[in-house]
Amino acid sequence: MRNEEIKSELSALRADVLALAEARKQSEPPAAIQQEADGEPEEDSEAAAEHEGFMGHVQELVELLEEELKATPVVSGLVIFSVGILVGRYLR
Numbered sequence: 001m002r003n004e005e006i007k008s009e010l011s012a013l014r015a016d017v018l019a020l021a022e023a024r025k026q027s028e029p030p031a032a033i034q035q036e037a038d039g040e041p042e043e044d045s046e047a048a049a050e051h052e053g054f055m056g057h058v059q060e061l062v063e064l065l066e067e068e069l070k071a072t073p074v075v076s077g078l079v080i081f082s083v084g085i086l087v088g089r090y091l092r
Contacts (some may be wrong), residue, residue, distance in 0.1 A: 069077070 072080075
């Protein structure tokens, strides 16, 4: 296909999509449209609340980890890390 043929076919497809969208809007009763509009924000707000809850838990874990790192002396942390590496190599 040449560019002109592709462009003309693309234009025809866009016109078909617009016609179908208009036909769908006209065939739906107003109550169904209102019900969809009412249902979407609830789902969005539930998802947003769930996301906020998850991010809150992550933030709490990060804060706990920071406190633990501050409370642990550097030498002890390096020793624990080194022992973890050695144990990991021996378990392979």
